[in-house]
Structures are given as C-alpha cells and as structure tokens.
Amino acid sequence: MRAKLALMAALMLTGCGSAPNSANSPAEPPRFKAALEAEGDGAKRYGRGDYAVAARRFDEAARLYASIDDEPGTARNRLHLARSELALGRAEAALLVLEKTERGTDGSLALDALLLKAQAQLAVARIDAAQQGLAAASGLCGSGCPQLASLHLLQARAALAERRAADALAHAETALKLLQDKDEAAETGNAWRLIATARLAAGDAGGALSAAGTALGIDRRLASPEKIAGDWLLIGDARRKIGAGDGAEAYRRALDVANAAGLADIATIATQALSAAGKTTATVR
Amino acid sequence: MSLLTEYDSDTAALRRGIRRFLLMALLVMLALIAAIAVRQGLFRQTTSYSFVTNSAQDIAKGQAVRIAGFRVGSVADVSLKDDGQVAVSMEIDADHMRFVTADARVELRKEGLVGSPTLEIVPGPDKTRLAAAQARLSFSRADGLTALANQVRDEFIPILKDIKLITGALADPQKGLPGTLAQVRASTEAINALLANRSHQLDNIGDAAVRVLGKAEEDLSHLGQTLETANQRLPAILDRTQQVLDHVEKIAAEAEVSVPPALRDGAAAAADAREIVGGAKQAWPIRNFVDAPAPAALKADSDLRGEAGRAR
Numbered sequence: 001m002r003a004k005l006a007l008m009a010a011l012m013l014t015g016c017g018s019a020p021n022s023a024n025s026p027a028e029p030p031r032f033k034a035a036l037e038a039e040g041d042g043a044k045r046y047g048r049g050d051y052a053v054a055a056r057r058f059d060e061a062a063r064l065y066a067s068i069d070d071e072p073g074t075a076r077n078r079l080h081l082a083r084s085e086l087a088l089g090r091a092e093a094a095l096l097v098l099e100k101t102e103r104g105t106d107g108s109l110a111l112d113a114l115l116l117k118a119q120a121q122l123a124v125a126r127i128d129a130a131q132q133g134l135a136a137a138s139g140l141c142g143s144g145c146p147q148l149a150s151l152h153l154l155q156a157r158a159a160l161a162e163r164r165a166a167d168a169l170a171h172a173e174t175a176l177k178l179l180q181d182k183d184e185a186a187e188t189g190n191a192w193r194l195i196a197t198a199r200l201a202a203g204d205a206g207g208a209l210s211a212a213g214t215a216l217g218i219d220r221r222l223a224s225p226e227k228i229a230g231d232w233l234l235i236g237d238a239r240r241k242i243g244a245g246d247g248a249e250a251y252r253r254a255l256d257v258a259n260a261a262g263l264a265d266i267a268t269i270a271t272q273a274l275s276a277a278g279k280t281t282a283t284v285r
Numbered sequence: 286m287s288l289l290t291e292y293d294s295d296t297a298a299l300r301r302g303i304r305r306f307l308l309m310a311l312l313v314m315l316a317l318i319a320a321i322a323v324r325q326g327l328f329r330q331t332t333s334y335s336f337v338t339n340s341a342q343d344i345a346k347g348q349a350v351r352i353a354g355f356r357v358g359s360v361a362d363v364s365l366k367d368d369g370q371v372a373v374s375m376e377i378d379a380d381h382m383r384f385v386t387a388d389a390r391v392e393l394r395k396e397g398l399v400g401s402p403t404l405e406i407v408p409g410p411d412k413t414r415l416a417a418a419q420a421r422l423s424f425s426r427a428d429g430l431t432a433l434a435n436q437v438r439d440e441f442i443p444i445l446k447d448i449k450l451i452t453g454a455l456a457d458p459q460k461g462l463p464g465t466l467a468q469v470r471a472s473t474e475a476i477n478a479l480l481a482n483r484s485h486q487l488d489n490i491g492d493a494a495v496r497v498l499g500k501a502e503e504d505l506s507h508l509g510q511t512l513e514t515a516n517q518r519l520p521a522i523l524d525r526t527q528q529v530l531d532h533v534e535k536i537a538a539e540a541e542v543s544v545p546p547a548l549r550d551g552a553a554a555a556a557d558a559r560e561i562v563g564g565a566k567q568a569w570p571i572r573n574f575v576d577a578p579a580p581a582a583l584k585a586d587s588d589l590r591g592e593a594g595r596a597r
Contacts (some may be wrong), residue, residue, distance in 0.1 A: 007409060007423055014381065030353050030354075030355065036579065036580070039580060039581050040579070040581055043581030043582065043583060046583055069585040073580070076580060080581065083586075083589070085581060086589045086590070087589045089588070116585065119587060119588075119589070122592070123590065147585065149585075150585050150587040154587050156593075157587070157588065157592075158592055159592065168584075184584070184585060186584055186585070186586040187585055187587060190586070190588040191591065193588070193591070193593045194588075194593050196594050219591070223590065226590050226591035227588075227591030228591075228592070230591035230593065231591075
C-alpha cells in the first residue's frame with residue numbers, strides 16, 4: 001500500500017516538474033496565434049449577432065494571415081468578412097471584399113466565395129450575374145459537395161427573382177431533402193420560407209401558409225428579426241389570398257418586429273401592406 | 286527454539302520493509318531531482334549572444350531576455366572589461382534562434398515605463414540573415430520615466446511662465462485692464478459733461494430731441510456706472526485668477542511627482558495581470574481546460590437578411 005502511494009507521488013512530481021518546460025515554448029508563433037485569436041473572437045461575435053464588431057475582427061485576422069503569407073487563412077477570413085458585411089445589409093461592400101478574395105481561393109473556399117458572391121448579387125438585384133456564378137458553383141460542387149443545399153436555395157432565389165415559381169419550388173424542396181437530419185436550422189428555415197414564397201407565387205396560398213408557419217417557428221428559435229418579419233409578411237399575403245380576414249394582423253406583427261429591431265425597409269413594406277389591406281393604423285417609427 | 290525462529294523471521298520482514306522504504310525514497314528523490322533539472326532547463330539547448338555597453342545599470346545576471354514579450358532566455362554573465370566597458374552575455378533557447386536576425390539589437394526596457402527592467406531582442410528589418418551563435422548584437426536603452434518626466438517638465442514650465450506674464454500684464458493697475466477701464470470711465474464722464482452743456486444749448490430744438498438726448502444721457506450714465514462697477518470688481522477677479530493659476534502650478538508640480546508612480550503601478554499591475562492570465566492559460570493542468578484557438582467555421586446561411594420573404 002505504502003509502495004503504491006509512494007509510486008503515485010513520484011509520478012505526480014515528475015508530471016508537475018515536466019509541465020512548465022512545454023508551456024514556456026509556445027506551440028504557435030505569436031503572430032499566427034494572434035490571427036487565430038482574432039478569427040475565433042470574430043466567429044464568437046458573429047454567432048451572437050454582433051456583425052459590425054465581427055467584421056472588424058475578421059478584417060484584422062485576414063490582415064494578420066496576409067502578413068505571414070498564409071493564403072488559406074487570409075481567404076477564409078475575407079469570406080467571413082464578406083458574410084458579416086452581407087448580414088449587415090452591405091451587399092456592395094461584400095462584393096468588393098469577394099473580388100479581392102477570388103485570387104487566393106481554391107476547392108471548398110472557391111465554392112464558398114461563389115455562393116457568397118451570388119447571394120450578394122441577388123441582394124442588389126444583379127440576377128444575370130448571380131445566375132452565372134451559380135452555374136459555375138454548380139460545376140465546382142458536382143453532386144455531393146457539402147454546400148449543395150445552399151446552392152439549391154440560391155438557385156431557388158434566383159428562379160423566384162425571374163418569376164419561375166415552379167423551378168424555385170423544385171430547388172427549395174430539393175434543398176429541404178438534403179437538409180433533413182442535419183444541424184442546419186438557418187438553411188432549413190430558408191428552405192421553408194422559399195417554399196412558401198414559391199407556392200404563393202404559383203397560387204397555392206394554403207400550402208404557402210403552412211410552409212411560412214414552419215419557417216416562422218424555426219426563425220423564432222434562431223431569433224432572427226429580419227426573417228421573422230419576412231415570415232409574417234408571407235403569412236399576411238397567404239391569408240389575404242385565401243380570404244381569411246386576419247391578414248392585416250400578420251402585417252401588424254411584421255411591422256411590430258421591424259420597428260422593434262429598427263428595420264426601416266421591412267417596416268415600410270409592412271406599412272404599405274397594411275395600407276393595401278385597408279387597415280393603416282400604425283406608422284413607421 | 287521456535288521462539289528464536291519467529292524472532293528471526295520478524296527481523297527479516299523488518300529489514301525487507303526498510304529496504305523497500307529506502308528504495309522508494311531514493312526513487313522519489315531521483316524523480317524530484319529530474320523534475321527540478323527539467324524545470325530549470327538543464328536539458329534545453331541554448332545559444333549564446335553578447336553585447337557591450339558603457340554601464341551595467343539595470344542589467345544583472347539571471348535577468349530575463351525576451352523576444353516579442355516572450356521570455357526566451359536570460360543574462361548569463363555581466364563582466365567589466367579592461368577598457369572600462371561592460372560585456373554582457375545572454376543564453377537564448379536554441380528554438381528561438383530563428384527570430385534573432387544579424388541586424389537585431391538588444392533594448393533595455395522597463396515594464397510599464399518604470400517597472401522591472403528586461404532585455405528585449407528586437408529583430409532588424411532584414412529577416413533573411415540570422416545572427417550566428419556567439420554573435421555580438423548592438424545595444425540601446427529605452428527612455429525611462431525620468432527622461433519622460435523631464436521632457437514634460439521642460440515643455441510645461443515655459444507655458445506656465447507665459448500664463449503668469451499675461452495675467453500679470455492684465456492685472457497691471459496702470460497699463461492693464463484696470464487702467465484702461467479708468468480711462469473709459471473718465472471719457473464717459475467727459476461725454477456726460479459735454480451732453481449736459483449741449484442739452485442747455487439745444488433747448489430750442491424741440492421737446493422730442495431733448496427727450497432722446499435725455500434718454501441717451503441716461504443710458505450712458507448707466508454704462509458709466511456699469512464700467513465703474515466692473516473697474517472695482519475686475520482687479521479682485523484678476524487677483525483670484527492669479528491665485529488659481531498659482532494653485533494650478535502647485536498641483537502640476539505635485540502631479541509631476543505623484544502621478545508617474547500611480548501610472549507605473551497601474552501599468553505594472555495590468556502587465557502582471559496579463560502575464561498571470563497568460564501563464565495560467567499555458568500552465569498544466571489549466572491549459573487542458575482552455576480551448577486552443579482554431580480556424581473558425583460559420584454556419585451556412587444562404588439568406589442572411591431573410592430577403593426571400595420580402596419579395597413582393
């Protein structure tokens with residue numbers, strides 16, 4: 001018994017003695033570590049919805065990676081930066097960042113860059129350019145890349161922008177199948193919202209209403225004001241088409257969410273929709 | 286007989302126990318010695334560099350040598366040469382040799398301006414050529430708090446003197462503000478007298494004109510009173526201003542003595558805290574619980590702004 005205790009004590013002492021030596025010699029060079037820390041901090045802030053600070057941290061990380069000639073790190077953080085700019089509603093700024101990024105990307109990063117670029121182009125209504133980018137992305141992706149669901153969703157958005165409701169519905173439903181059993185709540189919500197929009201455009205208001213309700217449930221869990229307000233607008237449109245009398249209530253909910261989150265553009269759309277429904281009682285704050 | 290046999294077997298068991306205990310004690314001692322040796326870096330490979338300076342002030346054997354804030358070695362020897370110069374040799378971990386360029390220089394810095402002095406190897410602009418082992422590096426001392434305080438003092442004292450001169454000139458009873466105000470008051474009184482004479486001569490012009498002039502006379506009289514009041518109060522105000530400036534000068538002089546230590550303490554405490562947190566993060570076993578930073582992956586979202594729902 002005593003021998004065992006003594007052996008344990010000896011092992012612990014040896015462990016304690018050897019620990020500081022490895023701690024004194026840092027595993028990564030300081031500049032690389034600083035870049036990793038900036039990137040990690042940016043990702044944390046992005047996850048919390050603090051996109052402005054996240055964008056600054058990703059920009060800093062990209063510069064640090066560029067200063068040590070780490071091309072994948074630079075490209076990855078430029079893509080993060082472009083994503084943050086898009087989340088802030090600055091699609092033109094995102095496009096500028098992506099233009100600089102195209103040179104240093106290949107493989108999965110190149111595909112991510114194409115998808116982000118298409119998303120930015122759709123946001124500024126450059127539909128033809130977005131379609132070209134999506135065609136190139138489709139060639140890169142093949143039939144089994146991890147971004148295939150996102151590619152289908154963007155193709156659905158492009159089809160909707162060109163008023164091809166049937167194509168949009170097909171793409172969105174394909175994406176939804178690909179997303180089954182995957183931890184991709186945001187993309188699943190997007191798929192349901194696109195299905196609702198496509199069904200509404202095709203005249204299936206009942207189907208649109210149930211799809212928009214599903215999207216709303218997901219987006220509420222994600223706590224994303226833009227998407228929740230968009231879902232309420234869709235629900236209002238679907239209810240009006242069905243002839244249900246509570247379409248105005250859905251628009252009012254969209255207006256309340258937009259006002260509370262300071263989303264002026266969505267608030268304007270909701271006010272116009274309320275006005276069209278003949279129940280203008282709220283104003284844009 | 287059986288009693289003796291039993292006694293012998295007890296003795297043998299005791300001997301075995303003692304032998305086991307001594308063996309374990311020896312093993313523990315060896316482990317301790319090995320741990321201390323590893324901790325002291327006896328098995329680490331080091332490289333020697335040196336520099337020459339004209340004073341050994343703030344340089345001591347065992348002092349930390351850093352690169353970019355990381356401790357990478359220590360001062361191995363400080364000796365006085367025949368020509369009166371001081372030769373300092375440093376031992377640097379061989380792993381960190383790659384940061385010591387041929388044009389690198391050694392700077393004596395103080396943590397938080399006046400904290401404990403450390404030697405920092407600052408790599409030069411030419412990163413392609415590394416310094417050879419035993420190389421002699423150039424050396425410089427960073428400006429300390431005393432130099433900084435003297436610089437602030439040199440800049441600040443002429444400003445205070447100028448302020449004193451200006452306020453003195455303003456407070457001068459003959460040439461400053463009081464004298465000027467007295468002249469204004471005399472002029473006002475002369476205008477009052479002139480207006481009084483003219484009012485007699487202009488009686489015939491009409492009642493309206495007389496009323497106007499009367500009003501003007503009244504206003505000027507008020508102005509005269511106001512200026513007189515100002516003339517009485519301004520010297521006191523200027524005296525008070527002078528006192529305030531004297532106080533400011535005194536406070537500045539005291540601050541020159543008391544603020545730098547406070548700054549030093551704050552900066553040193555912050556540096557210590559950073560070092561402690563950084564050290565704790567790297568120390569065993571805490572480092573096992575701290576996530577090492579890794580490249581980040583963001584969740585896919587092809588409609589970040591929910592634009593699909595807004596298409597109308």
